[in-house]
Amino acid sequence: MGEFDDIAVSRPADGVTLIVIARPEARNALRTRTLAEIAAVLTAAADDAAARAVVITGGVKHFAAGADLKEMAPLDAIGVLTHERPRHWRAIQSFPKPLVAAVCGYALGAGCELALACDLVVAGSNAQFGQPEINLGMIPGAGGAARLARTCGKALAMQMVLTGAPIDARAALAAGIAVEVDEPESAIARAIEIASLIASKPPLAVRAAKEAVLRALEAPLSEAVAADRQAFALLAASEDRREGIAAFLEKRTPRFTGR
Numbered sequence: 001m002g003e004f005d006d007i008a009v010s011r012p013a014d015g016v017t018l019i020v021i022a023r024p025e026a027r028n029a030l031r032t033r034t035l036a037e038i039a040a041v042l043t044a045a046a047d048d049a050a051a052r053a054v055v056i057t058g059g060v061k062h063f064a065a066g067a068d069l070k071e072m073a074p075l076d077a078i079g080v081l082t083h084e085r086p087r088h089w090r091a092i093q094s095f096p097k098p099l100v101a102a103v104c105g106y107a108l109g110a111g112c113e114l115a116l117a118c119d120l121v122v123a124g125s126n127a128q129f130g131q132p133e134i135n136l137g138m139i140p141g142a143g144g145a146a147r148l149a150r151t152c153g154k155a156l157a158m159q160m161v162l163t164g165a166p167i168d169a170r171a172a173l174a175a176g177i178a179v180e181v182d183e184p185e186s187a188i189a190r191a192i193e194i195a196s197l198i199a200s201k202p203p204l205a206v207r208a209a210k211e212a213v214l215r216a217l218e219a220p221l222s223e224a225v226a227a228d229r230q231a232f233a234l235l236a237a238s239e240d241r242r243e244g245i246a247a248f249l250e251k252r253t254p255r256f257t258g259r
């Protein structure tokens with residue numbers, strides 16, 4: 001699946017793309033190249049009908065220890081403002097298919113923001129989620145404060161961005177950041193299992209379902225509900241809806257085509 005320096009990409013299950021961040025010597029710090037490679041895989045997967053869900057992980061020891069501080073250090077305000085990183089973040093944040101994170105070890109700074117940008121997070125019991133930018137005279141630069149506030153509310157978001165102290169996997173589960181906690185050795189397999197289940201669902205409905213949940217975080221409730229209704233009606237035109245209902249009534253397994 002192409003040649004990459006900072007990530008490994010594979011297809012561990014039907015319809016599932018697996019991205020493994022592989023810079024252990026830098027605790028998987030997200031240098032620009034790493035982000036660019038992740039964005040490139042997601043951009044390609046968005047247009048690939050065979051890619052139905054993506055899992056991203058850093059392996060069992062570290063998810064990602066933030067932006068690469070060696071790379072960030074020399075940047076001045078104009079350098080930050082004109083940097084290519086926000087473009088790669090946009091590709092990640094606007095990926096239209098389900099993105100599942102398996103987070104083991106440190107997910108700090110941009111690493112935590114990457115996990116928060118995913119649709120589902122399976123945490124290894126050794127996971128640590130944190131926004132330590134405050135210790136460096138910064139604030140989260142890729143939406144971490146906003147996403148934390150919306151995901152787990154003001155109190156915990158304030159604690160995390162003001163103190164920089166990380167929370168563990170159990171706290172992340174309680175806060176709604178993680179959907180479940182597993183042993184580190186099984187977290188990635190579990191994320192693949194969830195992605196695989198999603199990949200077996202009708203793709204148009206999956207896409208609409210993801211949009212519906214994300215819309216709820218952005219739009220006023222009445223607008224979000226109205227837009228859901230439109231999407232619901234639109235799906236009535238899909239072959240997969242007909243197939244799904246027919247298969248249920250005929251007591252057989254549906255064969256979804258993505259149409």
Ligand code: DAK
Binds near residue numbers: 133
């Ligand atoms: N960057 C570069 N190198 C890192 C790194 C990082 N974030 N984190 C670790 N490393 C490197 C260390 O420098 C060390 O390299 P060598 O000295 O061996 O060459 C190696 O990884 C091992 O690190 P440690 O010896 O520290 O390993 P430990 O296991 O003891 O500790 C740790 C692991 C993750 C707790 C610790 O390394 C750590 O605290 N790392 C820094 C965490 C951090 O502060 N991260 C936040 C970075 S700020 C932007 C959007 C977003 C951002 C920026 C811009 N735009 C849209 C423009 C985001 C900013 C951030 O994420």
